[in-house]
Amino acid sequence: MDYPFYVFGSQSSVDYDVVVFANRLGTTKENQDFCNQQAQHLEIFFNTRNLPFKKINTNIAILENGIITAVHKGTPDELNNSVLYTYSLHKQFYPLSITRAVERNWQLKMLRACRTILSFYTRTAIRSDIKLALQGDLDVKLPVLENLDLTQWTEFHKNDPQDCWKTIAFQLGQALGLLDKKELYTKEDIIRYLPELSVFLYRQTTQADLLILQNFKQLFIRQLRKVRPLFIQLTEISDDL
Numbered sequence: 001m002d003y004p005f006y007v008f009g010s011q012s013s014v015d016y017d018v019v020v021f022a023n024r025l026g027t028t029k030e031n032q033d034f035c036n037q038q039a040q041h042l043e044i045f046f047n048t049r050n051l052p053f054k055k056i057n058t059n060i061a062i063l064e065n066g067i068i069t070a071v072h073k074g075t076p077d078e079l080n081n082s083v084l085y086t087y088s089l090h091k092q093f094y095p096l097s098i099t100r101a102v103e104r105n106w107q108l109k110m111l112r113a114c115r116t117i118l119s120f121y122t123r124t125a126i127r128s129d130i131k132l133a134l135q136g137d138l139d140v141k142l143p144v145l146e147n148l149d150l151t152q153w154t155e156f157h158k159n160d161p162q163d164c165w166k167t168i169a170f171q172l173g174q175a176l177g178l179l180d181k182k183e184l185y186t187k188e189d190i191i192r193y194l195p196e197l198s199v200f201l202y203r204q205t206t207q208a209d210l211l212i213l214q215n216f217k218q219l220f221i222r223q224l225r226k227v228r229p230l231f232i233q234l235t236e237i238s239d240d241l
Helices: 027-049 076-089 106-119 125-135 140-145 159-180 187-193 195-201 207-230
Strands: 005-008 015-021 057-064 067-071
Touching: 005 076, 015 027, 015 187, 027 057, 057 076, 067 076, 067 125, 106 125, 106 140, 106 159, 106 207, 125 140, 159 187, 159 207, 187 195, 195 207
Parallel strands: 015 057
Antiparallel strands: 005 015, 057 067
16 A cells, blocks of 8 residues: 655754555554664655655654644654655655644644754763653753763764754754743754754764854753743653653
8 A cells, every 4th residue: 555655844854754654553563663673665656756865864644634643753733844844845745735834832842842852862870860861841841951971971882973953952942932932843954943953953963063063952942941930741642742
């Protein structure tokens, strides 16, 4: 069975970010197996059409009444708007069926940004604090994230440090933008908003640059503390989010 799909995200991405549309979601394992299977199919599909070879990151979504209502990875609101706003930046093989933007769940985005950053440091000397923070709500995460010094850690187990710093910078840029009522879905969007993050987003980080990332992380925490009284949701809804 052929499944419709869209390429989305930054035009300059070194990967293909692809969302595949299915009729339903399964268990986490079923979804991951499906993503892996689709990535293999897409690699052949792109290759036969002479597209540049890149790693393929696949996600699954459900589309109803012109909007994304459920996803395997991430959140429906962010993926919906990201695809809608970046569809035209990529060669596509299916017409766009997303018909409108949706309101962003900014509180969930802040929680996810905190969790994403913390998750890179689970194998450091402060892993016990990190793991407790990952299991806790926003009020548990914030002090641990505040005390995390990004300049101290340059090893990320099996992960490429440049990829980790890029992801952290992207999350910080998106989160700070959303707090400023700006939706940012590409590296270029974030660089226009926060030019200092460009070195991280283009994977050109040196250890001396980490102080910049640390300062933006601290700015993010200060901004979060300002809006903390507005939070209704202090935990993510599901581990699959």
